[in-house]
Amino acid sequence: MDLFSHLNWYKSNNQQQQQQDDNNSKPSIPVGKLIVLTDTLQAEGSFIIHHLLQASSKQSDSGVCLLALNQSFYHYNSVGRKLGYNLQNENAKNKFSFINGMSSSPYSWIDRLHAQQMEEEGVEEEPTLDNISKGFQPFPITRLLNNQPTFSQFLQHIYTLFTQDHQKRLNYNPLSQTTFIIDNINILNTFNNLSNNNQQNQNNNNNNRNNYNLDILNLIQYLHSYVNDNQNCSIVVLFHSDCNDDDTFFKLLQYESDITIMVNSLQTGYSKDIDGQISFLQKNQTNHSLDIIQPIHYKVLDNQIKFFALGSRMQ
């Protein structure tokens, strides 16, 4: 049992063939959907992202564009090697692109203050970075840099990065499917701290701080309608649901998404044998109601993820 069989996420090359022969269908991420992944501190949901990357690597015509704000590329790469896919090869095959939003100083104030620091010390030339500071870069990685004047423009920039990547992949292979993954959208909020510009802007910013969630929601809506129009891509976002005092944003996300995958720790507390429970909330396409799908338990091991029905024994 895995996530794809539980949610019946299958795709075959030929629609008629699918009915005749179930074996021919392959697990794949559904297209045109917004998939929201929520987790908590006790039960981290990032393993599902690795699970999706694994499924995508098994298909020749599906690609992933990953905006990583929470982990370095080295992390995704070494987990991938344990799970049996190689992100470097995937990238060479034009199936995987990585946008680094963490370990490449994504904030413009870092660059600005760094320049200032060097000026004070009287260093003219930028010293070349040593191998360790450069980080793990087996291929040129797009760097996310927040040098936009406003937060919404910054989010637009992310939108453009995604759509450009999608178009590039379509040019390469017109039949390809793309999944956009954002890990995770909580960190996007921190880019809203634009006090680097000027005092006035900062004051405005403080007034608008309550609206920042709406900016992010707008981005997600834009992406959602983009994937809906194209029907050959989908969007997956990870969200920590326990970080906000009021859960309006969480509810709005659930309302907007086609399927919400909620990763939670066990209500009975920590257990060594089961990591937590995954519950699902799926939008019914016919009458637009929200259906609850049977929850499942999971256990993350070093090189595989085990999903199993409630009450069943882990195989």
Place this chain on the structure above:
Amino acid sequence: MSVNKPTTFTRKQPAAAAGGQSSSSSPITPSANKLPGGCKLSLQNGNLLTSTGLGDLDDILGGGIPIGSILMVEEDINSSFYMFLLKYFLAEGITQHHGVFFSSLIGHDAFDILNKLPARMTRQEELDADTEEQSNQRKQHGGSGGNSGSDDLKIAWRYQNYIDAENAKKASGATQQQNQSSPFCHAYDFTRKMNIQSIDPNHLHTLSYTSQTQSESSSPYRSLYMELQQLVQKYNQSASQGGPINESTKILRLALQSFASPLWSNDEEGVIEFLHSLKGLLRSSVSVCVITVPTYIYSESFVKKISHMCDTVVSINSFSGMGSTPEAFQEYLGMFTVKKIARLNTLAPSFNPDMLSFVFKMRRRTMAIEKISLQPEFSRSGDSSSSDQQDKTKSKKEDIVSKMKSGSGLLCGAGGPKSQIGSSPLDF
């Protein structure tokens, strides 16, 4: 030994001895040679780990802190046991000749802390402390103290050989460890101060704040980050000059006391921004960071936000700060809880503990974090019964109590705790 008539049963003693000698001259395997000082590879996932300075904590965290990660310690209320953890971390850095950075964000003078680090205990002292501790415990428990100076077993006397063998093994293990050039984690004695002469000033970095420097820049977190970036990159630079990571690589330990304290800066968004950029910085570096956060002054959701940005989160809480000590944990000082387990370069959590809550106590010289274990009900009530009651009945009951102590407590527990005073030898 006669080697004139070699049979199949002849031991090749001389040859083996010679081989042993030659191999003992190079006991260190080449793979162990490559690691920087004070580091080891994780057994579970191959991450490079460094010690927290406290062996118990290392065991709980799956061997140590992974290089490139942030460990967050939630500070305790009304006491400052978190300082012990921080001091262990700093002391270990100095003993291992790592680079050490310390900054207190609530205005303590950095050298106030650094001059009062615990002194290193040698292996022999450590053992002495252990035995001292054991004999203390025996004295506290009164009954069995008198008749068993050594580890004599009365009821399960058949296991006496086993215990003797274990003790011998422990002693020989100690001497072996002494012979090893550099252990992973040292022991420290809080009754003595570390010799300040042993600190290498070139690798000790501090940062203190005056109100002047704060007003200069827009956000203090940003200027703190810039300082750290410069330092971390300096260590990266020197580490990468010697080719790949090897023995001579210097690890940098960053310690921030009372991070995110509102007294230092009121900028809550800046905290998250700082941690995000720090995490990015540390991921490609030879550094490791410990921050202590006074989480009890913040709302739960903000604490969660901070915790999500850190890799491992632990909290320490004293019973005195929580209100009262539970009856069962009289000998302990408080709770130690693991709140978040790092996932660094691994799919599964970096370590998979049996439980997340522990208890800690202060021994005379050191801190100890132990698993929660409830003693058998009968023997526990025996421990907590007042001493004068025991004194009255001591002469009569000494034997009985010692028998109870050695494990038969549950069997005769049917009479309830109070029956201990009035119990007669016929109960057995």
